[in-house]
Amino acid sequence: MNIKSVYFDNNATTMVDPAVLEAMLPFFSERYGNPSSMHDFGGAVAADVEKARRQVADLLGAENDYEIVFTSGGTESDNYAIMGTLAFFREKRHVITTRVEHPAVLNLCKRLEREGYRITYVPVDGEGMLDVEFLKKAVDDDTAVVSVMYANNETGVIFPVEEIGAFLNERGVPFHIDGVQAAGKIPIDVKKIGCDMFGISGHKLHAPKGIGALFVKRGTRIRPLLYGGHQERGRRPGTENVPAIVGLGKAAELALRYLPQEAELARLRDRLEKGILEKFGNVSVNGSRTHRVPNTTNVGFEFIEGEAILLYLNEKGIAASSGSACSSGSLEPSHVLRAMGVPFTAAHGSIRFSLSRFSTQDEVDYVLSALPEIINRLLEISPFWDNKEKKGKPITV
C-alpha cells in the first residue's frame, strides 16, 4: 500500500472536484462579464448563473429556480434565514433550535438571547436523536422561526425533518433547515420535507469555499440581510461571484449524479468503523448508527485524548478531526457530545472520520493499519491505562 496522505475530514471541507474547477475557469478569464450588464458580454454570463440556479434547485428538489438565493456559504444562509424571518415578524420574540446546531446558528441564537429573544434549545438523546415531542410542545403563538439541522456535522445523525415540517406547516410556523451536512450525501426534497428555507454550503460538496445557497420557498416572508442592488431579486445584493456560483451549480449536478453511490460510501465508512471497533476494546461509536449520513463515523477512544490522536494521525499523513477540548480551542469537549451525554472519558478521546466519494478502500485500510501503533502508544502514556493488565483503570469521576 503506497499511500502518503488520507483526507478523512470531509465534513470540515472537501476537495474541489476537477470537473467543478474546469467549469469555473473560463469565468476567471474570457467570460468575466457582469451578469447585470446590458450587453451580451454580461448577458451570456447571466445565463450561466441561471443555469447554476437550476442545478442547485434540482439538487434540493425545489419547484422554481428563483427559490434559490446564492449566498457566501452556510453561515450566511443560516443567518439570512433566521434574521430575515425575525425582521419580518418583528412582533414575535421566540426562536426554536437544537442544542447540537452548528455555531452559525447557535452563536446567532445566543446573540438574539442577549437582545431579548426567547430561545428554546431542543435536547437530543444519547444517540444524538432529536426530541421531536419536546420541539412540538415548545411551539407557541410567539414562535417566529424554527431552525433545525438536517444532519449533524459531528456525528452525522439525521433529524426527522419531514415530521417536524408537517407539524410546523400545520401550525403555520416558518421552518428553516441547515442542510449543509446533508446536501450531496442524502437525497433532498424540500417539497416533501415541507420546509420554508434550506441552506447549503458549496465547500462541503466539492465546490469552492465562499459560496452557498438558501432555498426560500415561494411566498416565504423574509427580509434581506444586506441592502443594495437588484441582484438575486434584491434578496442578496452585490455583484454575483460568478465563478463560484457556476462551480456550485456543477457540484450540485455532480452530487445528484453520484447520490446512488451513497451505499458504497456507507460500506467504506462501515468498513472503517467495524475495523476500529474490532481492533480496540476501549472505543465506542458516538451517535446513532442507523440514522446518519453515509460518510461519517464518530468514535470515542477511552483513556486517551483526541488532539494527541489527531497529531499522531497527522504524522502518518491522515487528516481527521476531534471533538476534544484541547483540539477545539475551548476547554470543554464538543457541545454536541455533551448534549448527548457522552461520558467525559470518551468525549475527550472522540475522533470524527468523514469520507467522500473520492475516498478509497485502500485509504480505509491504511488508516486501520496506522491506528494500532498510535492508540497503543497513547494508552502506554496514559495514567488511566493499566499497561500490565491491558485495560483501563477504574476511574472515579
Place this chain on the structure above:
Amino acid sequence: MWEYTDKVKDLYKHPQNVGTIENADAVGEVGSIVCGDALTLYLKIEDDVIKDAKFQTFGCGSAIASSSALTEMIKGKRVEDAEKITNRDIADFLGGLPEQKMHCSVLGREALDKALANWRGITLDDAHDVEGEIVCQCFGVTDALIRKVIRENHLKTVEDVTNYTKAGGACGSCIPKIEDILNDELKTSPGVAAAPAAKKPLSNIRRIQLVEETITDVIRPILQKDGGNIELVDVEGKQVMVALRGNCAHCLTSDVTLKNLVQEKLREFVEDDIEVVEAR
C-alpha cells in the same frame, strides 16, 4: 491547528521518561479525565537529588511535551533547585507554547509540587492543587493556584488566567471571583507588572534584543491568532517603530492594538517608558 514549536513537536512525538517508577519515593497526581488533561509524576530521590523522573499523561500534544520537558529539567537536580522551576521555565524549555496551552506547563509545575509534598509526607487534598479555596468548580482550581500563577507569569486579564489555569473556561460563573483576585493581586503586588528581565538602564543593543524577543515570543503569537502580524521596523532610543501586517494592517482598531497590546507588552517586558509608533 496549533502553532507548536519544533521542540514541542519533537517531544510529543518522542516523549522522554514515559512510564512509572517501581517503589517511587514521590508520586504527584494532578488533573483528571473530566478536565481533559491529567499527569502523574514519579520521582526517585536520593540524598535530596532527583535521580530519576518518569511520567504518564492524558492530554494533548502540549501536555505530553510539557510533562516530558519537566522530567528532563528536574532529573539530576537537587530538590531545592527543582522547586525553583516555574511553569514559565517549562514553557521556555519548549521554546514557547500557544497562549491557550499555557495551562499544560502549569499542570507540570503542579505535579512537581504534589510529588514533593508527597515525598515530604504532606498529603494535599485531591481537590486542592495547592492549599486554598476552590474558585473554579468546573476544573477544581483554587484561589491560591490562581494567585501563584498570576504572580509568576505577570498575568493581567481573566483570559490570561483561563489560559494558564483553565479557571473560568467552562461555565464562566467564577469569572467575577477571578476578576476580584486579579484586582487584588495587581493592587497588592506592584511588582506584578514590572518587567521581569529588564535591568535599567538598558544599552541600545540590549533594548533592541528585548524588543525583538518580546515581539517574537509574546506579541506576534497573539496577533497571529486573529490573522494579523507585526514587523519591527526600527528602534530609536525608546521609540519603537512597528508595522502591522495581515488583518491588523487594515483593522479599524489598530491604534488600540498598538497602544493597549504592543506598547503595553513592551513596557511590561522591556522598559516601562517605551513609546510605540506605527511606521507609515
